[in-house]
Every structure is written in structure tokens, then in C-alpha cells.
Amino acid sequence: MSVPPSTSPAEGEAPRSAWYAAAMEQLVPVVEVLSHARTIDAVAGVVTDFARRIAESDGATFILREDGDMGHCVAESAETPQFTGRRFPLESGMTGRVILSGEPVIIGDINNHPWVKPGTYDPEVLTSLAIVPIRRTAPIGAVCIYWRGRSHVPTTEALGVLQALADVTSVAWENVRLVGDLEDKIRRLESQQAHINEQRETLEVFTHALAHDLREPVRTVRAFTDMIVEDGGLPESAVTYFDFVRRGAVRMGMMIDTVYAYTQLHDPSRVRKEACAMDTALSAARENLHRLIEESGATIKCDALPAVEANPGQMMQLFQNLLGNAIRHCRRPVTVTVNALDQDGQWLFRVCDDGDGISEHDIGRIFQPFKRLNLNEEGTGLGLAICTKIIGIHGGRIWCESKEGEGACFCFTLPRAA
Incomplete structure (x- = not known):
């Protein structure tokens, strides 16, 4: 890689190498890409590719914490991926230890380490590894880089670059989560709006029935009641009863007109x-x-x-x-x-x-x-x-x-x- 001029360290800080300056410069466009990522798969792909390249490792995995006590390998960058899609209890492995503690781990020889039972891993598959947490407080996952068939311990500077990558990843993950939540809410709102529109159309059919189909029988009741009373020859009690019928028909007509007027006020865009x-x-x-x-x-x-x-x-x-x-x-x-x-x-x-x-x-x-x-x-x-x-x-x-x-x-x- 091309090496830019070394930057001056802060007071009291160890001098940074040209490699570190170049690595951090390469991290800048990665941050830009991550800021526009909209899915966790996109974030995981960018992170594992950069981690593998910057550490010159044989592979890199992106692990997310699931259901509180499980880990899930979301993505892996390697010539022959070995771990993609695997789920495991956090308490059972090195990656889980990092996610639970929030502290990075470096193991130069995994088959000669007190935390690992001898013979657990094939050296041709996994020999050395370095793991950094995604988010230092309450980690949501981890980035793991590994080497096959050779013992390798990354430098402090390399581990610093990887942790910086993981810190940026936590922000990108939060953006993805927020965008996902927003899209879910938009979908729910769209579904609710479609349901409301369907109900509104049903209501409009009903109100038109009120306005037209139900008015006519009310008019008929009133008209024939008036005709019977006007013809005469009815006992006084019958005239009283028909007056009740007429008044009931008048009230029903008023109710129909009022309900129709009320239902027409639901859409402000129709008001001139x-x-x-x-x-x-x-x-x-x-x-x-x-x-x-x-x-x-x-x-x-x-x-x-x-x-x-x-x-x-x-x-x-x-x-x-x-x-x-x-x-x-x-x-x-x-x-x-x-x-x-x-x-x-x-x-x-x-x-x-x-x-x-x-x-x-x-x-x-x-x-x-x-x-x-x-x-x-x-x-x-x-x-x-x-x-x-x-x-x-x-x-x-x-x-x-x-x-x-x-x-x-x-x-x-x-x-x-x-």
C-alpha cells in the first residue's frame, strides 16, 4: 500500500508508524460506505472485507448477538468460508467471551491456550485469531480475524485499527436498525391507510344508500300517511296514531339527512x-x-x-x-x-x-x-x-x-x- 507521511502523536502518546497512518486513511472511505449502508448484510460485508485486508489475515467474520445468549456468524470474508451462518452459545467460545465482557482477545496459538481444549480446532482451519467487540459498552457483536496454519499475533496498532473499525460498525448497525424500524412503521402506516381507505369506500357506499335509497321509503310513508288522514273517515284515535307515524317519518328523514351531512365532513380536501x-x-x-x-x-x-x-x-x-x-x-x-x-x-x-x-x-x-x-x-x-x-x-x-x-x-x- 502507499504510505502517506506519518502524523504527529498527541503529547504522551507513543509515536505512530507510517503503516498506522496509511491504515487509518484507508478506513475513511470505509466509514463513508458504512454510513450509507441500509442492511446488516451490507455492513457485515464491508467490515469483514476491510478487516481481512488490513490485518492480512486468512479470514474475517462478523458476529452478532442474538436472543441475549446466542451468537450468529452473519458474514465471513475468506477464500473458503468455514463459519458463515453458524450459531453458538456465547458462553462456549472465544467470540462469546469478547461479546460478554467487552474486552478484545488475541490468541497466537489457539491449540496451545488455557481457554481452549487441546484438539478443538484443526490448525489448517484456525490457528491464530484476534477478536474485538462491536461497541465497548453492552456489545452487540464482534469482529473476528483469523490465520490458518501459522501463528500470528497482530500488533497493537493493527488491533487499534480493528477496534476503530468495530466502533464505526456499531454506529452503522444502529443506523440500519433505525432505518429498519422506520421502514416497518411506514409499512404499517401504509397498511393502515389502505385499510382506512377501504373502510372509507365502504362508508361512502353506505352514506349514498342513506342519501338516496332510504329517503324514498321515508317520503312514501309520509305521503301515504298524509293522504289517509286527509281522506277522513278515521276515528280520532287513528288520526292520532297516524300523526305519530308521520312525525316518526319526519324524524327519520331528518336523521338520514343529518347522518349523511356528518359523514361527508371526513375529507377536508373536498371542502371548497x-x-x-x-x-x-x-x-x-x-x-x-x-x-x-x-x-x-x-x-x-x-x-x-x-x-x-x-x-x-x-x-x-x-x-x-x-x-x-x-x-x-x-x-x-x-x-x-x-x-x-x-x-x-x-x-x-x-x-x-x-x-x-x-x-x-x-x-x-x-x-x-x-x-x-x-x-x-x-x-x-x-x-x-x-x-x-x-x-x-x-x-x-x-x-x-x-x-x-x-x-x-x-x-x-x-x-x-x-
Whole structure:
């Protein structure tokens, strides 16, 4: 090999040879390759090839610790590999001793060593070896180099280069492990996403059935019930019963429409946003609730509201749900006040009433789907859940501030228009 100029040692350190400087220089591109390795086989191949070449040995093996007390020869660089694929108990051999202790081992003649039973190895297969741990603390494996048919003891410098290689290997192994974990997580996420997409498609089929196939029989029930009542000739009790049927059909139709609207809010990418005057959205909601407002004697007060970047139809639905809840859930004529504040770069909207209020226990569950505080009241239990979905799609949040007997204030935020 070409030998670069020797580098100066640190103070108190023994002078380094030209061989050591050249070996460390050759280690640099190996580190670069290891930093890009993405499999343990690739790491093992690079490490064993370099270890064998730099030590001028007959072979080099890459051992990983498995299941806590077993070693596995992952790779071997040799003209005639002897150990690749072997598994062994760590307590039974020299390599295991290194992995368990974290200390390197050098054996000049393995058949004349107190740790090895005579005749254990054929000198033509293995005579001398040097083993360094991969990671000094809690080793994960070892790099072993060996010589056949000749006794050889590597120099201190050679052992230092091999240990430096092993130290770099531990970092490369950690990178491989992290990449492997990341790829596993990506695969799991992709599998989960595929499952979610499949469920979404199934849900869309179901919601379209709600929107089209189930509406028609509800209309039929209502129509024929009205026709029977209008024809007359029924006893008073029968008229009452048919009124129950008609009201049940009306409620069923409302449930179908509400559930369909709720299920359509799962995909923000489908929501078209534009400049939306919140005054206009509130006016549309009040118009839709005109009959309820008149019959209940409710009063709606409103300050000037800003424009936002939003879906106008959904903003109207948002106000309609909040106003409708405030009116229906109060046993007396209620006053509802709507205003907006510029707060921390976003708009804070408040829909407040002077009604009965909500207990602290109930505030935590009123936004959940199908949760109604009074099962005798009309409604589907999806109004506030729909509001939560709408606000979430628009990048805001919604909450309720209330005390029992002191009215309720529903607050929601929306980003300012760009």
C-alpha cells in the first residue's frame, strides 16, 4: 500500500508508524460506505472485507448477538468460508467471551491456550485469531480475524485499527436498525391507510344508500300517511296514531339527512373555501330558523361580523346548529348574542345565550356524536359533532363555556382571511 507521511502523536502518546497512518486513511472511505449502508448484510460485508485486508489475515467474520445468549456468524470474508451462518452459545467460545465482557482477545496459538481444549480446532482451519467487540459498552457483536496454519499475533496498532473499525460498525448497525424500524412503521402506516381507505369506500357506499335509497321509503310513508288522514273517515284515535307515524317519518328523514351531512365532513380536501361574509352566513341561518325563532319567541342579536376564508354553506350550517340548540334547549324565550373578536391573529366567534346553561359534567360530552342531554328533546345528537368537524376542517377549534343556570357560550376560532 502507499504510505502517506506519518502524523504527529498527541503529547504522551507513543509515536505512530507510517503503516498506522496509511491504515487509518484507508478506513475513511470505509466509514463513508458504512454510513450509507441500509442492511446488516451490507455492513457485515464491508467490515469483514476491510478487516481481512488490513490485518492480512486468512479470514474475517462478523458476529452478532442474538436472543441475549446466542451468537450468529452473519458474514465471513475468506477464500473458503468455514463459519458463515453458524450459531453458538456465547458462553462456549472465544467470540462469546469478547461479546460478554467487552474486552478484545488475541490468541497466537489457539491449540496451545488455557481457554481452549487441546484438539478443538484443526490448525489448517484456525490457528491464530484476534477478536474485538462491536461497541465497548453492552456489545452487540464482534469482529473476528483469523490465520490458518501459522501463528500470528497482530500488533497493537493493527488491533487499534480493528477496534476503530468495530466502533464505526456499531454506529452503522444502529443506523440500519433505525432505518429498519422506520421502514416497518411506514409499512404499517401504509397498511393502515389502505385499510382506512377501504373502510372509507365502504362508508361512502353506505352514506349514498342513506342519501338516496332510504329517503324514498321515508317520503312514501309520509305521503301515504298524509293522504289517509286527509281522506277522513278515521276515528280520532287513528288520526292520532297516524300523526305519530308521520312525525316518526319526519324524524327519520331528518336523521338520514343529518347522518349523511356528518359523514361527508371526513375529507377536508373536498371542502371548497372562498371569501365568506359571516354576516351573510348568519342571516341565512336565521332565515332557515325563522319559524322556530317566531314560535319560541327567541331574540337574536348580532354585532358586525368579519369575512373569513371558508365554505359559505358550512358556515351557515354552523350558525344554524348553534342557534337552533340555544333555542330548543331553553324552556323560555331565549336571547342569543353573536359577536367576533380579533384575537392573536385569528377570529374568535362567540354565540352566547341566557338560557338554562350546561353542567360542568355535561360540557365534556356534548360535542360527541349522538350525545343528547335530554332524550325527550327533538334532534339527532349530531349538531355539535357536525360543528366540531366543520371547525376542524377550517383549521380552528370549538368549545363551550357555561355554568348551570347561567346560560351557555359556544366559542370557535377561524383563521383570518389571507
